[in-house]
Amino acid sequence: MRFSHLFTKTSKDAQSDAASINADLLGRGGYVSKTMAGVYSYLPLGLKVLKNIEAIVREEMDRIGGQEILMSALAPKENWMHTGRWNTVDVLFRLPASEGSEYALNPTHEEVVVPLVQRFVNSYKDLPFSCYQIQTKFRNEPRAKSGVLRGREFIMKDLYSFHLNQQDLEEYYAVAQGAYDKIWERLSLGERTYMTYASGGSFSKYSHEYQVLLPTGEDTIYVSVKAEKEGNRIAVNKEIFEEGKTICPVTGGTEFRPEKASEAGNIFQLGTKFSAPFKLAVPDAKGELQTLVMGCYGIGISRLMGILAEAFSDEKGLMWPAAVAPAQVHIVPIAKAVDEEAYAKACALYEALTEDGIECIIDDRLDVSVGVKLADADLIGIPMRVIVSPKTLKEGQMEVKKRSAKEATMMPYDGKALRKELC
Amino acid sequence: MRFSHLFTKTSKDAQSDAASINADLLGRGGYVSKTMAGVYSYLPLGLKVLKNIEAIVREEMDRIGGQEILMSALAPKENWMHTGRWNTVDVLFRLPASEGSEYALNPTHEEVVVPLVQRFVNSYKDLPFSCYQIQTKFRNEPRAKSGVLRGREFIMKDLYSFHLNQQDLEEYYAVAQGAYDKIWERLSLGERTYMTYASGGSFSKYSHEYQVLLPTGEDTIYVSVKAEKEGNRIAVNKEIFEEGKTICPVTGGTEFRPEKASEAGNIFQLGTKFSAPFKLAVPDAKGELQTLVMGCYGIGISRLMGILAEAFSDEKGLMWPAAVAPAQVHIVPIAKAVDEEAYAKACALYEALTEDGIECIIDDRLDVSVGVKLADADLIGIPMRVIVSPKTLKEGQMEVKKRSAKEATMMPYDGKALRKELC
Numbered sequence: 001m002r003f004s005h006l007f008t009k010t011s012k013d014a015q016s017d018a019a020s021i022n023a024d025l026l027g028r029g030g031y032v033s034k035t036m037a038g039v040y041s042y043l044p045l046g047l048k049v050l051k052n053i054e055a056i057v058r059e060e061m062d063r064i065g066g067q068e069i070l071m072s073a074l075a076p077k078e079n080w081m082h083t084g085r086w087n088t089v090d091v092l093f094r095l096p097a098s099e100g101s102e103y104a105l106n107p108t109h110e111e112v113v114v115p116l117v118q119r120f121v122n123s124y125k126d127l128p129f130s131c132y133q134i135q136t137k138f139r140n141e142p143r144a145k146s147g148v149l150r151g152r153e154f155i156m157k158d159l160y161s162f163h164l165n166q167q168d169l170e171e172y173y174a175v176a177q178g179a180y181d182k183i184w185e186r187l188s189l190g191e192r193t194y195m196t197y198a199s200g201g202s203f204s205k206y207s208h209e210y211q212v213l214l215p216t217g218e219d220t221i222y223v224s225v226k227a228e229k230e231g232n233r234i235a236v237n238k239e240i241f242e243e244g245k246t247i248c249p250v251t252g253g254t255e256f257r258p259e260k261a262s263e264a265g266n267i268f269q270l271g272t273k274f275s276a277p278f279k280l281a282v283p284d285a286k287g288e289l290q291t292l293v294m295g296c297y298g299i300g301i302s303r304l305m306g307i308l309a310e311a312f313s314d315e316k317g318l319m320w321p322a323a324v325a326p327a328q329v330h331i332v333p334i335a336k337a338v339d340e341e342a343y344a345k346a347c348a349l350y351e352a353l354t355e356d357g358i359e360c361i362i363d364d365r366l367d368v369s370v371g372v373k374l375a376d377a378d379l380i381g382i383p384m385r386v387i388v389s390p391k392t393l394k395e396g397q398m399e400v401k402k403r404s405a406k407e408a409t410m411m412p413y414d415g416k417a418l419r420k421e422l423c
Numbered sequence: 424m425r426f427s428h429l430f431t432k433t434s435k436d437a438q439s440d441a442a443s444i445n446a447d448l449l450g451r452g453g454y455v456s457k458t459m460a461g462v463y464s465y466l467p468l469g470l471k472v473l474k475n476i477e478a479i480v481r482e483e484m485d486r487i488g489g490q491e492i493l494m495s496a497l498a499p500k501e502n503w504m505h506t507g508r509w510n511t512v513d514v515l516f517r518l519p520a521s522e523g524s525e526y527a528l529n530p531t532h533e534e535v536v537v538p539l540v541q542r543f544v545n546s547y548k549d550l551p552f553s554c555y556q557i558q559t560k561f562r563n564e565p566r567a568k569s570g571v572l573r574g575r576e577f578i579m580k581d582l583y584s585f586h587l588n589q590q591d592l593e594e595y596y597a598v599a600q601g602a603y604d605k606i607w608e609r610l611s612l613g614e615r616t617y618m619t620y621a622s623g624g625s626f627s628k629y630s631h632e633y634q635v636l637l638p639t640g641e642d643t644i645y646v647s648v649k650a651e652k653e654g655n656r657i658a659v660n661k662e663i664f665e666e667g668k669t670i671c672p673v674t675g676g677t678e679f680r681p682e683k684a685s686e687a688g689n690i691f692q693l694g695t696k697f698s699a700p701f702k703l704a705v706p707d708a709k710g711e712l713q714t715l716v717m718g719c720y721g722i723g724i725s726r727l728m729g730i731l732a733e734a735f736s737d738e739k740g741l742m743w744p745a746a747v748a749p750a751q752v753h754i755v756p757i758a759k760a761v762d763e764e765a766y767a768k769a770c771a772l773y774e775a776l777t778e779d780g781i782e783c784i785i786d787d788r789l790d791v792s793v794g795v796k797l798a799d800a801d802l803i804g805i806p807m808r809v810i811v812s813p814k815t816l817k818e819g820q821m822e823v824k825k826r827s828a829k830e831a832t833m834m835p836y837d838g839k840a841l842r843k844e845l846c
Contacts, residue, residue, distance in 0.1 A: 005488070005490075005552075006490065007490055007540070007543055007544070007549065007552040007554060008543050009543050030543075033539045033542060035494070035495040035497065035498055035499070035535055035538075035539075036497070036498070036499040036526075039495045039497045039498075040495060041492060041493065041494040041495050041535060041539055042492060042493040042494075043492055044490045044491060044492060044554075047491055047492055047493050050493070065428070067428075067429065067430055067467045068467060068470055069464060069465060069466050069467060069470055070464065070465040070469075070470050070473070071458070071464040071465075072458040072462045072463060072464050072576050073496070073559060073561075073576055074458065074459070074462045074561070074575060074576050075458055075459070075462075076458070076459040093518055093520070094519070095516055095518055095528070096517070096519070097516070097563055097575075098563050098564070098565040099565065103459075103575075105518070105528070112458055112464060115458075116456045116458075116464055117430070119456060120430055120431050120432050120453075121430070126430065129428075129430040131430060131467075136496060136559060138496075138497070140520055140521050141521070142521040142522065152497060152520075153495050153496055153497050
């Protein structure tokens with residue numbers, strides 16, 4: 001990516017919703033553009049981050065047998081009436097349509113996936129299976145003020161699993177928990193993500209939230225101190241925590257520490273809550289009709305972009321983990337004209353790395369000071385910054401600095417050492 | 424893809440909106456599932472076709488310098504009031520939101536992209552550029568009855584270009600026309616797609632539709648016979664055609680032939696229609712403020728899936744062109760148990776081809792007759808069908824049949840000849 005080609009720009013000005021760190025950093029870095037409160041457009045760099053997050057989530061969902069589909073954002077009112085949620089879900093957008101009809105603009109997809117699956121499942125032999133989508137959802141939030149963390153429009157991965165009985169659901173639920181752990185690990189969030197017990201509704205004692213510790217988090221969770229001592233990250237959410245009464249469901253410990261956190265995903269055992277009203281049932285091996293048992297497994301994709309921005313940043317800007325960064329190397333030539341050696345060599349490095357499949361940004365702007373270029377590199381937060389200048393080239397070198405490191409190091413211009421570092 | 428793993432199924436029953444060929448074939452083939460009239464969910468096979476179409480469109484948009492972004496589906500009412508379209512676009516969904524506010528559910532994105540671009544463009548030096556998205560749009564259609572061809576919810580690619588003056592727009596417009604031609608070519612639609620002159624609005628004499636000849640098409644176009652004789656596919660749409668009066672804008676010919684067709688894309692010169700109300704203007708080299716001149720370039724992604732389904736099918740089912748097919752090879756073992764040689768050899772072939780990056784479907788169902796399997800293969804419409812049976816294996820062979828061919832041929836089981844055929 002050439003800076004001179006990118007139509008977006010960084011900004012020094014605090015963004016209009018600067019109260020939210022993610023909105024401020026992502027806005028100033030040229031990652032997102034606010035359409036209105038709680039509604040964002042993703043700019044070229046931001047879309048790359050989203051796609052990187054999506055790819056990781058997709059891989060892990062495929063690995064546990066999830067079949068990718070893409071469901072509609074609209075659903076007929078009758079589906080939501082059927083489950084009784086048309087009138088009870090307060091954030092549901094109810095859309096007036098032609099000829100007096102109304103549609104739901106789905107904030108979640110049980111009302112679509114159950115009738116969809118019903119067309120295909122006729123026998124216990126078709127079970128179990130799971131399907132998922134990565135798709136845009138809508139919530140009529142009265143107040144939206146946390147940047148991309150709590151939006152009126154947001155991108156979710158939602159997987160639904162279908163089972164003949166509770167035991168089969170529980171087995172898959174554990175498999176999905178494993179996949180979720182891998183996802184946090186791959187996003188560099190493993191160390192700060194807590195499996196957090198939450199209220200389970202009518203069909204199971206608990207549901208589970210995946211809460212990422214963040215000083216700016218909108219939730220408070222209660223970390224099990226005993227679990228932590230045993231090397232596990234377990235917590236209980238505010239809703240079910242009672243001072244002096246709560247017992248850690250995993251360790252039996254009674255000591256908890258409150259922490260600020262932000263929710264990245266949640267998983268539920270739905271039981272027959274949605275299959276029953278739609279009569280999603282099949283004969284079992286004995287020919288007896290069984291209502292399907294369901295699980296649902298969400299991850300906030302656009303929300304994760306905000307969480308990662310808040311978790312990996314400092315006063316200078318963003319510090320993306322390599323797995324989601326929009327590029328791996330940010331090349332800065334120190335040159336004022338295209339015919340200078342540093343400019344030509346920086347471009348040659350850019351071409352060579354790009355050829356090798358390493359995503360790079362080159363700041364090929366000529367009308368901008370070195371100070372501005374370096375400040376922009378810090379703000380944009382690519383993992384590795386490379387400066388090519390007349391001074392470094394004199395020694396056949398370039399200056400390489402990790403965004404997360406304090407000090408730069410010199411490396412030979414040939415790029416061999418840099419490539420090694422990137423592996 | 425293993426048939427036994429796929430949760431969706433083919434269906435022998437005509438679909439509820441069988442009046443539309445694409446809805447019937449895509450529904451029966453297990454590609455889409457109707458949520459409600461004009462609103463579809465895409466099943467695993469259907470999503471693969473969509474992604475293949477998207478990938479081709481994306482590549483060609485990137486090639487002409489388009490920068491991919493992802494804009495919001497929601498926009499504030501004020502943006503649409505600003506251009507005067509809140510009250511004039513009859514298919515606009517107007518969404519009641521919290522605290523008495525209203526949002527637009529965008530059917531097109533001029534009202535979002537112009538304010539977005541305004542944040543970044545300060546000088547003539549920032550021009551020209553173009554950005555695009557592949558995104559879900561919404562139209563409040565009073566009647567939706569053409570399957571995925573005219574939906575209330577649909578996936579579009581929309582690119583917007585920004586220029587200092589009309590001449591610069593015209594140059595880019597021609598470049599975009601070239602990219603569009605490449606896209607139809609790659610989708611195997613080149614031979615039947617006509618650049619069709621349409622009304623241009625206030626800023627140019629013409630806009631252009633890309634119309635694909637289809638006996639079931641919802642539009643009538645008038646093909647320029649003289650252009651056709653010269654080897655070009657040019658037409659005029661119904662709106663601007665006048666019997667005995669219309670002259671072909673390219674050849675000057677006056678002979679036209681009516682044809683049924685379906686619109687796959689359209690391009691417009693927008694002039695300053697949207698930049699003016701938002702005051703999107705920059706100083707030119709002389710310091711004089713110039714309102715930006717815009718172009719817009721649409722392609723219906725989900726619509727193309729329907730067009731391709733109608734253009735490439737016969738009475739037995741779909742016949743996807745290789746470039747968009749959800750798989751390249753459909754392997755059918757003739758076997759009743761997993762321990763039969765034909766079953767094992769078919770699986771081994773599936774594994775080997777998959778390993779080589781060739782997408783395959785294997786119909787590994789054991790409880791289904793050969794007749795049903797072959798009918799399903801024809802319905803699903805993968806370009807190449809391979810039968811592995813005890814009879815073919817006796818000669819070390821397998822039976823290979825192109826979906827579009829009448830006759831099958833025998834090829835050695837080792838797959839070398841098949842691989843050659845696939846290249």
